[in-house]
Amino acid sequence: MKLQVFLSAFLACSSAVVASPIENLFKHRAIKVYHSKGINSTLPIWNGSNVSNATYANSTNSTTNTTSSDNSQLQVIVTGGQVPITNSSLTHTNYTRLYNSSSALNITQLYNVARVVNETIQDKSSSGAVVVTNAKSLEALSFFFSIVFDTEKPIVVTQDSSYAIPVANDKKAAKRGVLSVTSDKLVYSGVFTPASACSYGAGLPVAIVDDQEEVKWFFDASKPTLVSSSSVIRKEYSNFTSPFGLLENGVPIVPIVYDGGYSTSLIESLSSAVQGLVVVSSGSTNSTSSTIESTEIPVVYAQANTPLNFIDNKDVPKNAVGAGYLSPIKAQILLSIAAVNGVTSKSALETIFP
Numbered sequence: 078m079k080l081q082v083f084l085s086a087f088l089a090c091s092s093a094v095v096a097s098p099i100e101n102l103f104k105h106r107a108i109k110v111y112h113s114k115g116i117n118s119t120l121p122i123w124n125g126s127n128v129s130n131a132t133y134a135n136s137t138n139s140t141t142n143t144t145s146s147d148n149s150q151l152q153v154i155v156t157g158g159q160v161p162i163t164n165s166s167l168t169h170t171n172y173t174r175l176y177n178s179s180s181a182l183n184i185t186q187l188y189n190v191a192r193v194v195n196e197t198i199q200d201k202s203s204s205g206a207v208v209v210t211n212a213k214s215l216e217a218l219s220f221f222f223s224i225v226f227d228t229e230k231p232i233v234v235t236q237d238s239s240y241a242i243p244v245a246n247d248k249k250a251a252k253r254g255v256l257s258v259t260s261d262k263l264v265y266s267g268v269f270t271p272a273s274a275c276s277y278g279a280g281l282p283v284a285i286v287d288d289q290e291e292v293k294w295f296f297d298a299s300k301p302t303l304v305s306s307s308s309v310i311r312k313e314y315s316n317f318t319s320p321f322g323l324l325e326n327g328v329p330i331v332p333i334v335y336d337g338g339y340s341t342s343l344i345e346s347l348s349s350a351v352q353g354l355v356v357v358s359s360g361s362t363n364s365t366s367s368t369i370e371s372t373e374i375p376v377v378y379a380q381a382n383t384p385l386n387f388i389d390n391k392d393v394p395k396n397a398v399g400a401g402y403l404s405p406i407k408a409q410i411l412l413s414i415a416a417v418n419g420v421t422s423k424s425a426l427e428t429i430f431p
Contacts, residue, residue, distance in 0.1 A: 149204040151245055152197040156182060156190055156218075157211035158236040170242065181213040184413050185328055187221045191320035194222070198230045205231035205250070207241045212260075216270045219257035220407045223267035223304050224414055226255060227311060227318045234267065236260050243290040250292070253283065254300040262286040268301040272404060302431070309428045314420060322417040329416035333357060333405050336367045348373035352416040355400070355409045357381050358388060370394035375421050377430065379408040390427055398423060401431030 156176040175193055190208060197206045210218050219234040226232055231250035235241035235258040244250050244264055255267030262285055269280025284294045304310060310317055329352040336358055353375040356367060370376050378393040379400035380386045388399040400408040415429060
């Protein structure tokens with residue numbers, strides 16, 4: 078009985094340790110799945126005729142059209158953040174309000190938004206998508222989309238649609254993967270979206286939006302190595318590139334916890350309740366003195382607020398995985414996507430994380 082009480086308190090605290098995009102996962106129960114490397118995805122194939130019947134949790138799902146269907150249109154999907162009433166870039170733009178949240182979106186909501194975006198980019202009349210979200214969800218949503226979507230059409234995530242619409246409408250935004258625009262008008266690859274505006278990220282911005290709403294690109298179009306066409310994720314785990322995985326396998330529980338003196342028996346006892354752990358390394362370097370590891374569930378170590386510290390597999394306990402340059406939030410997202418698709422072995426995860 079005491080162990081059950083302690084585990085409940087441990088899980089409750091772990092969801093509050095780091096501002097998490099899946100902070101509400103403990104309201105759901107996941108179905109355990111198995112390692113599926115090298116097999117074809119059995120997830121549903123996209124069919125545009127099916128989406129109109131989909132149900133999106135906690136959404137208003139209202140749509141406003143501002144142009145005729147004869148022209149190429151940019152879809153703006155609102156989950157939070159700021160949407161100005163008037164803007165010079167609104168021509169040929171449709172708006173859909175899916176959520177109006179000021180809290181971090183959980184993994185169920187991330188997949189819900191992804192299904193709406195998938196519908197948008199599959200439409201031949203669509204030129205791309207802008208997703209407006211709140212500050213707490215910007216990093217998670219941008220990174221999540223970078224893994225789930227492999228498209229040449231621009232997908233831009235932002236807190237303010239007035240910053241992102243010029244980016245999405247710019248022809249040079251294509252073939253860069255998912256992009257994010259922070260409140261200081263800097264444009265990042267979704268993989269390298271910083272935790273907040275003016276904070277350090279693991280990558281440089283690729284562009285900036287000036288006061289005339291013109292986009293100044295710093296680099297030629299390319300995708301980050303993590304999600305490039307030759308990456309392990311794209312070549313060996315094509316089932317990651319689907320917004321339907323959650324419908325098949327249930328909601329994964331992947332809490333973030335701080336480095337600490339947890340006993341091995343405690344960690345092992347969590348295997349029936351969670352599908353993985355992300356441990357925030359508290360050291361000032363990339364190495365950790367922690368002994369948190371497990372042979373039952375995947376344990377991933379990530380460094381917070383120090384993007385220059387790359388956590389390699391040799392820097393963590395034997396039965397754990399290093400998150401490389403990924404932040405705890407990004408590591409949590411990638412581990413959750415892997416769990417949804419049954420990729421949970423240490424050897425497989427080592428090939429997925431940078």
